[in-house]
Amino acid sequence: MLEVNNASKWFGGNPVLKDISFTIQKGEIVGLIGPNGAGKTTLFNVITGFYRSKTGFIRFGGKDITRMKPEDICQLGLCRTFQITKPFSNIPVLKNVTIAALSRTKNIRSAQKKAEEVLDFAGMLNKKNLLAKNLTIADRKRLEIARGLATAPKLFLLDEVMAGLNPNELKEFLPLIESLTCAGTTLFVIEHIMTVIMNISHRVIVLDHGEIICGGSPQEVACEPEVIKAYLGEEYAVTQSR
């Protein structure tokens, strides 16, 4: 479904992504992990057209999207959330999601209906008339997901949707992630919370210094010495081996 072949990205003279190649199949849930500054979000930006890969190509559903604009890529069914949430602050939650739903219909009423369905799914229907700027961080993250879902993505890229949540919020958030995984949408997920990523992912890709250092099932990856060294830390290795 998604094929990234030899993608790379430089900021000035700094290589941020080097020769990244991987594929994602339909129905898969793939985790993307790696230390801060590894290039995870940059990779998302390259895939979704916000940055342009300097080399190689990216195909989505057989179509070359390397040089396409984000708005056109979204129309193809590839949508992403932002790690730092980007709500349309001064308008109500419902209108936020309706805008997203308008990518699939021209009719405002049917877009609103779709938006309400999605908000219900995300557990935010009771907040639909609030201005987005008045939401808590947790709700902004939910809104990011709801807006993305309203575009009916075939492949959905989630960029740390659970970062910055307190333990309580996290507990309330997990069912949403679980129902997302059950809904059958293909997911590509950046996440730092290991228990979550290890539980939901079919496969994990580990990025460090702009390179894929490892890929495989969550169990394989967690035992890889290189991954432990770069990212998980000794402590995690100990708990795993027990």
Place this chain on the structure above:
Amino acid sequence: MKQLAENLRSSKFVGLAAALAALAIAPLFINNDFYLDGFILIFVWGAFSGTWNIISGYAGMISLGHNAFFGIGAYTSTLLFLNLGLTPWLGMLAGGVLASSVGVIIGLICFRLRSHYFALATLAFGQVCSILALTWRSLTQGAEGLALPIQPSLYNMIFASKLTYLYLGLALFLAVIAISFLIENSRLGYYLTAFRENEDAARALGVKTGRVRLIAMAISSFLAAIVGSFYAQYLVYIDPSSVIRIQISIQVALFTIMGGLGTVLGPAIGALIFVPITIFLRAQLGTALPGMHMIIYGSILILVLKYMPKGIYGTLRQKFLGH
């Protein structure tokens, strides 16, 4: 409950529309040219502010070059009439098409600029057009201006009674409000708002931000030129200082911001309140204490912005409707 809230919302809108209609009917009972002139000016500035609001309010691309579109409208219909005898009804459309094309070109060049840089670029564009009107004497007669022959007829779009202008102005005023309402409640309006609020998020959600802004610019500049043509027909005499000087852009920006940026009724209400204030202050204080009317006007603007930062209508709407 939900239904009730929605009914209430729409009934409020109907109420406001009724109030506007009442204000529109009121002048019919006034047989005084000074007041009629005031109402016509309200309609001209209200309509023009509404057109400005489409690109600057909804999309947040503050244009300070709208004097150019207004002036293009005024000069095109007038020149076509004077040189070719074309009826201003068609000249008006020609001006609209010309202004719209210029608007799209400006958009293509300047839309990559953000916020104040876009405002500055359009300011320069407006200034250039204003200077052009002043110095291209073979076409525009420069500062001498162009006078339309005062031969009232439907074909000439010149009328003996101010009341006819008032009706036309009112039609234009209401048409711009209706168009704004349609835009706000269409995909275009939603997309413009999305762009204004966050460009990256809008693009990630499939909003073609470049194209929707160009469409908004085309509509906005077309309508601005139409209002400009109408104003020229009303004045019967145009010169750069009356239809294309840069202050015109500042003025519509003020009316719109005072009324409520990015709202359907904000620009209209801004003009309804502030056009009479300017006329009144100038009439009362203009000669007695030179400059005093500007000082008072400025103070009123500052007070409104301090206590109603979203404009009069924008702030009230937020208070009562919550958004």
